[in-house]
Amino acid sequence: MKLAASVQQVTKEYVLDGETVRALRGVTLEVPEGDYVAVMGASGSGKSTLLNLLGCLDRPTSGKLLLGEDDVSQLSDDRLSEIRASRIGFIFQSYNLIPQLTVLENIQVPLYYQGRLTARERDRCHELAGMVGLADRLKHRPTQLSGGQQQRVAIARSLVNDPYFILADEPTGNLDSVTTEEILGLLDALNEAGKTIIMVTHEDDVGARAKRIIRLRDGNVLSDARQQQKRKAVIRH
Amino acid sequence: MLLFLRTWQLGIKSLLLHPLRSLLTVLGIFIGVASVIWLLAIGEGISRKAQEQIEGLGANNVIVRSIKPPSEVTEGMRGPVPYGITRRDFEAITETVPTISRALPIRELRRRFSYSTRMVDGRLVGCTPEYAEVTKLEVARGRFLSDADVRDKQNHCVLASGTAERLFPFEDPVGRSIHIEEAYYVIVGVMKPRNPTAGIGGSLAAQDFANDVYIPISTLWSRIGDFIVTRRSGSFEGEIVELSQVTLRVDEVKNVLETSELIKQTLASRHRIEDWGITVPLELLEQARTTRLMFIIFMGLIAAISLVVGGIGIMNIMLATVTERTREIGIRRALGAKRRDIIRQFLVETVALSVVGGATGVLVGLTCRPVTGWVRYLVERLLPDVIEQLPEVIKTVEPSVVPWSIPLAFFISVTIGVVFGLYPAMRAAAMDPIEALRHE
Numbered sequence A: 001m002k003l004a005a006s007v008q009q010v011t012k013e014y015v016l017d018g019e020t021v022r023a024l025r026g027v028t029l030e031v032p033e034g035d036y037v038a039v040m041g042a043s044g045s046g047k048s049t050l051l052n053l054l055g056c057l058d059r060p061t062s063g064k065l066l067l068g069e070d071d072v073s074q075l076s077d078d079r080l081s082e083i084r085a086s087r088i089g090f091i092f093q094s095y096n097l098i099p100q101l102t103v104l105e106n107i108q109v110p111l112y113y114q115g116r117l118t119a120r121e122r123d124r125c126h127e128l129a130g131m132v133g134l135a136d137r138l139k140h141r142p143t144q145l146s147g148g149q150q151q152r153v154a155i156a157r158s159l160v161n162d163p164y165f166i167l168a169d170e171p172t173g174n175l176d177s178v179t180t181e182e183i184l185g186l187l188d189a190l191n192e193a194g195k196t197i198i199m200v201t202h203e204d205d206v207g208a209r210a211k212r213i214i215r216l217r218d219g220n221v222l223s224d225a226r227q228q229q230k231r232k233a234v235i236r237h
Numbered sequence B: 001m002l003l004f005l006r007t008w009q010l011g012i013k014s015l016l017l018h019p020l021r022s023l024l025t026v027l028g029i030f031i032g033v034a035s036v037i038w039l040l041a042i043g044e045g046i047s048r049k050a051q052e053q054i055e056g057l058g059a060n061n062v063i064v065r066s067i068k069p070p071s072e073v074t075e076g077m078r079g080p081v082p083y084g085i086t087r088r089d090f091e092a093i094t095e096t097v098p099t100i101s102r103a104l105p106i107r108e109l110r111r112r113f114s115y116s117t118r119m120v121d122g123r124l125v126g127c128t129p130e131y132a133e134v135t136k137l138e139v140a141r142g143r144f145l146s147d148a149d150v151r152d153k154q155n156h157c158v159l160a161s162g163t164a165e166r167l168f169p170f171e172d173p174v175g176r177s178i179h180i181e182e183a184y185y186v187i188v189g190v191m192k193p194r195n196p197t198a199g200i201g202g203s204l205a206a207q208d209f210a211n212d213v214y215i216p217i218s219t220l221w222s223r224i225g226d227f228i229v230t231r232r233s234g235s236f237e238g239e240i241v242e243l244s245q246v247t248l249r250v251d252e253v254k255n256v257l258e259t260s261e262l263i264k265q266t267l268a269s270r271h272r273i274e275d276w277g278i279t280v281p282l283e284l285l286e287q288a289r290t291t292r293l294m295f296i297i298f299m300g301l302i303a304a305i306s307l308v309v310g311g312i313g314i315m316n317i318m319l320a321t322v323t324e325r326t327r328e329i330g331i332r333r334a335l336g337a338k339r340r341d342i343i344r345q346f347l348v349e350t351v352a353l354s355v356v357g358g359a360t361g362v363l364v365g366l367t368c369r370p371v372t373g374w375v376r377y378l379v380e381r382l383l384p385d386v387i388e389q390l391p392e393v394i395k396t397v398e399p400s401v402v403p404w405s406i407p408l409a410f411f412i413s414v415t416i417g418v419v420f421g422l423y424p425a426m427r428a429a430a431m432d433p434i435e436a437l438r439h440e
């Protein structure tokens, strides 16, 4: 099976006021294409750090990080930007839409930095907006949308560059249970359509929706288990 | 191309999110650019006026004047004091200086002119036929003085337009005689009116030609003489002056400075006191050019300062903007923006601000001329006393926009935008994307 990402003995250390914080202490894991991974663990266990490395927002202190064929642990800042623009989709807890842009323009941003804003790509942005159910809000600004709607825009945006995988850091952290269900439903559908998803969450209900749960503790992988079947019912109580 | 437009569109959109802030930022550059153009235009107007005046004197001319010596010098001398350029000086100069092609002697007095019961107080000018040409006066009726008039010491006179109108409101003056100091003079011509102007007839002071009467200088010398009596604080004071002024024309401009040196030496050797003065328009012209250059440098300095202040304003705002938009920078970086994309984005905003400031500054700079007109009109209307006291140059200056100041001001404003925008933009680009995303 082709791997979307491969993490080999990755460590990440931060130096803060002369003290070294070891956020990741040698993490190894492989994410095949089409997987749906939930990264779980207590606060400070290194979940976000791992996600940032996978998202090429930072380089590991040591170890290898392969995305497709590229070892991204040694790439230049510009190359990392190019990879982010063309191969990675981000979904954040606080949506992170650009306030002065419309829904449609927000969806287009990654294309803009790839330098491919052709008419065909524009049509695709319309399609994606339709797919997340916002076809009639294209000209609206983020502030005119509810949290759930903003997160849908973010999902559409994460898909626009047809990424290797989608990284979601607590995507439902700011949402109520009904909207959480909507967003998780969208992610389920994407995964069923073949998209690789790596999601950070500390809620068991949310993690239960993934195919695989990786638990971190103090920068180490505590467990890495595949779930037999999806337990959609858990959400209810 | 599309992406380029898009960057600009984005930048302008961001600026419009804070219209007041953007406006205030633009204002700095706007004032800087407009003031550069205005200051240079006014400076140009003043120096052009000065040059015109000096050129009116003629670059070929050298002007020698009689100057009444200060009373300390003449103290102890008895009776009427003779001073100034004499007929023998005139001869000495015209005979010994070969580069002089023409010499115009002038003697001026204040006199009363009368015809039947009407009277006019004015300036009696003894001169030669060249006077009309040198002072750019034109004949309205009859003729100006002729060489024959001068040679034969004729009792002929020519009236300036004002004198003619006042003495002869109804009849044609030509052929009639007016009375000046116990003698009658036959009017042979009348001159056209002329605005009082400086730089004419070899004087930098503005001259009013309206109430003149012109007679041959030879006639003046023989009829009236050199001795004049003026009444001063109850007592009479006598003076002996032969020539008020001599305007000398040098054959070629390149000889002017040498010739004027020669004239100075000649006069210095013949006069024991400083009762004469010399004006060399060519020298003045060169001085005026230097002054103009200094002025431009000075204005340039002021302009540079105001533009730098404007630039600092832009930088200040952009630094605040960058901090405020840290989150946005993080988002853009996460979505694939390179460092240079971020730099470009913020640079576009500063350049847009400074271009708008520059462009409006240029537009307002171009209105310099009409606006000065209105301001002058208003001040004349509201504060006539103030206007009275202003120097002539300021009353009459016509600002003239210096063509090169427009591209220059515009270019400078764009440069300011780039220079002062670069640091905030680089700060934005240097941010760590993860930290920027966490910001707030």
Ligand SMILES: Nc1ncnc2c1ncn2[C@@H]1O[C@H](COP(=O)(O)OP(=O)(O)O)[C@@H](O)[C@H]1O
Pocket (backbone or CB within 6 Å): A014, A015, A016, A021, A022, A023, A041, A042, A043, A044, A045, A046, A047, A048, A049, A050
């Ligand atoms: N930029 C940083 N500088 C210093 N320490 C950091 C930085 N980012 C994270 N850490 C530390 O690394 C550890 C893991 O953080 P993080 O990955 O954010 O945990 P989680 O997302 O699981 O809560 C924590 O102890 C945190 O304090």
Ligand SMILES: [Mg+2]
Pocket (backbone or CB within 6 Å): A047, A048
């Ligand atoms: Mg976290």
